Amino acid sequence: MVAYILRRILLAIPVLIGIVVVVFFLIRAIPGDPCTSLLGERATEEACERFNEAKGLNEPIYVQLGIYMRDVVTFDLGESVRFSRPVNQLLIERLPLTMELATAALFLAVIVGIPLGVLAARRHNTFIDTGTTALSNVGVSMPVFWLGLMLSYLFAVVLRDTFLQLPPTGRLSPGVIPDPYYEVWGWELTPDTFWATLNEFLGNFVFFNSIITSQWDVFWDAFKHMILPAVALSTIPLPIITRITRSSLLEVMGKDYIRTARAKGAREGSVVRAHALRNALLPVVTIVGLQLGALLGGAVLTETVFNLAGVGRALFDAITGRDFAIVQGFTVIIAGGYVLVNLLVDLSYAWLDPRIRLE
Amino acid sequence: MTKEITGRHSRRMSRSEAIEMLEAQAAGPERLFEHPMSQWRLALRRFRERKSGMLGLGIVVFLILVAVFAPLIAPYEPNQVLIGREDVGPREPPCVHILGCDESLPQHILGTDANVRDEFSRVIYGSRVSLSLGFFTVTLALVVGSTIGAIAGYRGGWLDNILMRLMDVILGFPSLLLAIAIVMVLGRGLQNALLAIAVVTMPGYARVMRAQVLAIKESDYVSASQALGASPTRILIRRVIPNAMTPIVVLATLGVATAILEAAGLSFLGLGAQPPTAEWGTMLASERNNVFTSPHLVFFPGLAIMITVLGFNLMGDGLRDALDPSLNK
Numbered sequence: 001m002v003a004y005i006l007r008r009i010l011l012a013i014p015v016l017i018g019i020v021v022v023v024f025f026l027i028r029a030i031p032g033d034p035c036t037s038l039l040g041e042r043a044t045e046e047a048c049e050r051f052n053e054a055k056g057l058n059e060p061i062y063v064q065l066g067i068y069m070r071d072v073v074t075f076d077l078g079e080s081v082r083f084s085r086p087v088n089q090l091l092i093e094r095l096p097l098t099m100e101l102a103t104a105a106l107f108l109a110v111i112v113g114i115p116l117g118v119l120a121a122r123r124h125n126t127f128i129d130t131g132t133t134a135l136s137n138v139g140v141s142m143p144v145f146w147l148g149l150m151l152s153y154l155f156a157v158v159l160r161d162t163f164l165q166l167p168p169t170g171r172l173s174p175g176v177i178p179d180p181y182y183e184v185w186g187w188e189l190t191p192d193t194f195w196a197t198l199n200e201f202l203g204n205f206v207f208f209n210s211i212i213t214s215q216w217d218v219f220w221d222a223f224k225h226m227i228l229p230a231v232a233l234s235t236i237p238l239p240i241i242t243r244i245t246r247s248s249l250l251e252v253m254g255k256d257y258i259r260t261a262r263a264k265g266a267r268e269g270s271v272v273r274a275h276a277l278r279n280a281l282l283p284v285v286t287i288v289g290l291q292l293g294a295l296l297g298g299a300v301l302t303e304t305v306f307n308l309a310g311v312g313r314a315l316f317d318a319i320t321g322r323d324f325a326i327v328q329g330f331t332v333i334i335a336g337g338y339v340l341v342n343l344l345v346d347l348s349y350a351w352l353d354p355r356i357r358l359e
Numbered sequence: 360m361t362k363e364i365t366g367r368h369s370r371r372m373s374r375s376e377a378i379e380m381l382e383a384q385a386a387g388p389e390r391l392f393e394h395p396m397s398q399w400r401l402a403l404r405r406f407r408e409r410k411s412g413m414l415g416l417g418i419v420v421f422l423i424l425v426a427v428f429a430p431l432i433a434p435y436e437p438n439q440v441l442i443g444r445e446d447v448g449p450r451e452p453p454c455v456h457i458l459g460c461d462e463s464l465p466q467h468i469l470g471t472d473a474n475v476r477d478e479f480s481r482v483i484y485g486s487r488v489s490l491s492l493g494f495f496t497v498t499l500a501l502v503v504g505s506t507i508g509a510i511a512g513y514r515g516g517w518l519d520n521i522l523m524r525l526m527d528v529i530l531g532f533p534s535l536l537l538a539i540a541i542v543m544v545l546g547r548g549l550q551n552a553l554l555a556i557a558v559v560t561m562p563g564y565a566r567v568m569r570a571q572v573l574a575i576k577e578s579d580y581v582s583a584s585q586a587l588g589a590s591p592t593r594i595l596i597r598r599v600i601p602n603a604m605t606p607i608v609v610l611a612t613l614g615v616a617t618a619i620l621e622a623a624g625l626s627f628l629g630l631g632a633q634p635p636t637a638e639w640g641t642m643l644a645s646e647r648n649n650v651f652t653s654p655h656l657v658f659f660p661g662l663a664i665m666i667t668v669l670g671f672n673l674m675g676d677g678l679r680d681a682l683d684p685s686l687n688k
Contacts (some may be wrong), residue, residue: 297536340533
């Protein structure tokens, strides 16, 4: 197991380095220099010179790359030229929303997708099975931004003034301002320390923060705002989880040990729960991990539709506004996180299924 | 032709299928290669049995017909502004005469858009953009990706390592994010969106092709060609690649669906097709702030995207089942 873990980690390192290098050169390949796009078309050469000097853009490209590599490793992601604030700070503000959105969508997809897949497999070749397959085909084919817009139309306009009305955009209603838990509890945090930053980051998870401080009005408001984006985004992983659960369970149900379990007189329900489902869920774990990339891509679209200030939306704004530091920092962090999650999924898979380790 | 040897299971092989297979087996793999149609004919027969696959094929054929005959189907030119020509305003809801819309009003099945253009005509013409985009993107990704995979698999060694690690790096990014970044480097527009999606989907073809080549490389008929003194290029092109195409074809069909969906996403973010092109993602994006007042301008282009993607997905699934019988349970 240890050898397997080490090998998988070693394999992930070149990919991570490759990602940093690719991002670095992609940003440098964008036509037009950052100076004119930031200081305006009429910026004087002198002003540009000072600007480039201040931002380190005059060094040779390989020195810039070297500096960048060192900075990434030490989590110094530079400063956004447009906001004049550290990229780290922006990540602290925006990452929690995207993580909450992705988690909510994935949670929804798992609690709906797995039972649906089980149902389809147990009623194999019936109307329920065909219906589930048809639905998941439609789900896979649906653009999330379209579904998001249609949902907000349905729940904010058609169902207005009914108990089903939901807010179409934003994370919280205007006027609802959550108090971070460290202020509620009167903690004294020294600014610019790791401890303060960590608490600030955790405090930006609205659900987490409102639950531990019992700010139930904030929680309820955030919950209502999260429903539509999460439902829209969940249509990316949901059909795939349903399909994999179904086909995997069908395969397991044909195994000899299921016949044995039935032969000893176990009830069908407990055969499925205790014997079949456990083994059938292995491939589902892998798929959940692999869906994360698609989920992050979908988060950009979902955040755009629902006007949510998450990393996806910020990244898109930064690309449009040529904010090099944000684009570099966010892309590296997102892609790096994606590689790490896949690594964790691989490892958990090896832990769940001992055969993998021997490969 | 479809007379079954046993009537009980429709999945059993028909008599002619069985004979063909036995013949092919008797003649050895070379025979299969000399007449590659025989295995494709078998697959075609299996494909016809899959209802969902046939539905997908039906949708795709229908869309191709719509795209080809768009000028005959669409009542207006896609970019024709109707101000001064008819008595309609911008963003009018759908008006269909047989559904009770007043006969005195001009008929616009899907209403009009913000620039007083006929939405139905634009949706019809949009099929041309999406289908050709899907086709070209996949062709590009397939040709470049499988060439990389074939070379990596056949040559092996350091070249294999470098090429496949490069593919791993591309796969390391969430695909839409990388596509967005590439479009920003190349500039907005449909062609660049096409290129970007081709780049991010390339590793799939490379990986599958490489795995196929690795398996086929060891087969007897390749050894036979080598013994006869055929050059590596000849073996790769004449022996290996044709036999590796099956999963690539499936991947490509499903790839069209992915490409259309991702391109629509890029267009929605304003990075793909630019107005006034009648592209579904762009049409939807330009009206997204008016979804509460004129939902039809968001609904119909999105529905068109969904139906198109659904068609290719169903067809791809059907093809996979048909081409790889081992997956049939």
